[in-house]
Amino acid sequence: MDTKRIPLHHIHESLGAKMVPFAGFMMPVRYSSDIEEHMTVRKGVGVFDVSHMGEFVIRGPRALDLIQKVTTNDASKLQDGQAQYSCLPNEDGGIIDDLLVYRIKADEYLLVVNASNIEKDWDWISKYNSMGAEMKNISDDTCLFAVQGPKAAAVVQKLTQANLSSIPYYHFTIGALAGVDNVIISNTGYTGAGGFELYIPLNHAEQVWHKLFEAGKEEGIKPIGLGARDTLRLEKGFCLYGNDIDDTTSPLEAGLGWITKFTKDFVNRAGLERQKREGVKRKLVGFVMVDRGIPRHDYEILDASDNTIGKVTSGTQSPVLGVGIGLGYVTIEHAAPDTEIYIKVRERKLRAKVTKLPFV
Numbered sequence: 572m573d574t575k576r577i578p579l580h581h582i583h584e585s586l587g588a589k590m591v592p593f594a595g596f597m598m599p600v601r602y603s604s605d606i607e608e609h610m611t612v613r614k615g616v617g618v619f620d621v622s623h624m625g626e627f628v629i630r631g632p633r634a635l636d637l638i639q640k641v642t643t644n645d646a647s648k649l650q651d652g653q654a655q656y657s658c659l660p661n662e663d664g665g666i667i668d669d670l671l672v673y674r675i676k677a678d679e680y681l682l683v684v685n686a687s688n689i690e691k692d693w694d695w696i697s698k699y700n701s702m703g704a705e706m707k708n709i710s711d712d713t714c715l716f717a718v719q720g721p722k723a724a725a726v727v728q729k730l731t732q733a734n735l736s737s738i739p740y741y742h743f744t745i746g747a748l749a750g751v752d753n754v755i756i757s758n759t760g761y762t763g764a765g766g767f768e769l770y771i772p773l774n775h776a777e778q779v780w781h782k783l784f785e786a787g788k789e790e791g792i793k794p795i796g797l798g799a800r801d802t803l804r805l806e807k808g809f810c811l812y813g814n815d816i817d818d819t820t821s822p823l824e825a826g827l828g829w830i831t832k833f834t835k836d837f838v839n840r841a842g843l844e845r846q847k848r849e850g851v852k853r854k855l856v857g858f859v860m861v862d863r864g865i866p867r868h869d870y871e872i873l874d875a876s877d878n879t880i881g882k883v884t885s886g887t888q889s890p891v892l893g894v895g896i897g898l899g900y901v902t903i904e905h906a907a908p909d910t911e912i913y914i915k916v917r918e919r920k921l922r923a924k925v926t927k928l929p930f931v
Contacts, residue, residue: 577622578714578776586794593797594687596623601796608799609890612764616720616787617795620780625689625710626770627682633702634678641699642672643822643843645832649674654741654759657830658822659695660839664846665818666825668692669810671759673743681755681770683715685812699838714776716769718783719795719803723766726787730779731756735767749782751775761800763807763929802887805896808857808928814868815855815884815898823847824900825855826928853881854906857928860895862921864914871915872899880905883914891931901925 574592577583583590588599599620601608611617629637638646644657653674659667668688673681684692689710700706718727728735731748733756738744743757748769755770771779784792801811810816810825822831823846833844860866866886874880886897897914905912910925 575623577620578773579620579622579780582777582780583620583794588794588796591797594623594685596686598623599794599796601798602794605796605798605802606890608793608795609802611791611793612720612762612795612799612803613891614721616718616722616726616766616790616792617799618780618783618787618792619717619719619795619800620714621717621800622714622776623686624715625684625686625692625708626713626715627684627693627696628707628709629680629682629696630678630705630707631703632678634680634704636702637696637700637704638672638680638682639835640702640837641696642670643827643831643837644672645835646672646674646680647835651676652742652744654743654757656741658816658827659692660822660837660843661695661818662839662842663818664821664839664842666812666816666820666822667695667818669812669816669827673755673757675745687813712773714771714773714779716771716776716780716783717760717762717766718769719760719762719766720764722787722790722792723764726783726790726792727756727767727769729786730782749779751779754779761809762803763809763931764803801885802890805885805887805898806889806891806929806931808898808930810855810898811885820855820900821846821851824851824853851903853900853902855884855898855900856906856925857930858897858899858912858914858923859892859926859930860897860914860921860923861911862923863895864916864919864921865895866897866899866914866916866923872901873913873915873920874905875911875913877920880912889930895923896930897923
């Protein structure tokens with residue numbers, strides 16, 4: 572399969588970004604250094620071009636019925652202008668994808684899915700569309716910029732008449748921004764640093780990108796790559812599909828019971844309900860390194876007697892904390908906060924401690 576290019580590929584190259592293949596697209600992994608970009612977002616404002624993400628519009632009188640069937644969260648609770656984190660369960664207890672559900676109006680929703688899963692998700696949702704809901708894949712016509720950090724709102728506010736301070740977390744408005752109509756301005760993001768995600772029609776993306784950087788000059792706005800996106804989300808304990816959750820991990824094991832609502836019928840509800848009754852045998856936990864070392868994806872997690880009790884799904888050196896942090900599945904007996912565990916780093920057994928999330 573050919574690696575696709577996001578629409579503003581040429582701009583990222585001109586900014587000196589290191590481009591790498593990720594989820595089927597060439598993506599900017601960094602422009603300067605991961606730590607510098609990480610701290611820009613934690614303390615100021617940065618922009619991620621995440622136009623590789625997928626967007627589906629679901630419309631019609633039974634659009635909600637379809638969404639309720641394929642997602643675990645209860646989308647009937649959404650009001651117009653509200654978004655919800657959810658996941659698509661498979662029939663075996665695993666997760667097809669995690670996603671955002673936006674209610675535009677009672678009979679129109681936007682689903683935002685991971686880039687690597689666009690085709691898989693589309694086929695999966697289509698399979699359950701016995702309700703005749705109208706489905707439209709607008710991924711190729713939509714660009715997505717995540718403007719993140721404590722100064723993000725001030726920058727975005729310069730470009731729109733919409734009152735951003737009146738948009739609560741996980742809510743959005745649709746309006747003009749940087750001279751472009753019909754932009755979804757969403758108080759969401761994957762960094763835990765605050766900010767807005769902007770869904771922009773493809774033909775206006777370049778214009779909005781340049782205007783964002785003009786507007787953010789005095790705030791020190793910078794473009795940010797996937798490297799810092801990963802360390803930022805990990806400090807907040809956010810799951811990354813393909814690392815921390817996948818087709819073999821259940822939402823209950825992954826700590827996503829809060830988005831699994833048994834008040835409605837959905838794919839594999841009975842299986843997940845049974846798992847909830849019987850209890851999970853392993854659980855996704857956060858851990859902090861006690862010994863010096865950086866945990867990485869797939870490293871083994873051991874107990875004091877050298878038994879393998881799990882594996883690391885995500886790990887890094889936290890730029891804010893200055894220590895190694897990670898997520899991993901461990902047997903339920905080792906999942907309580909403050910439990911001592913060991914990470915096998917290149918044949919060395921390093922001490923770590925299970926901790927409550929978020930890390931930062």
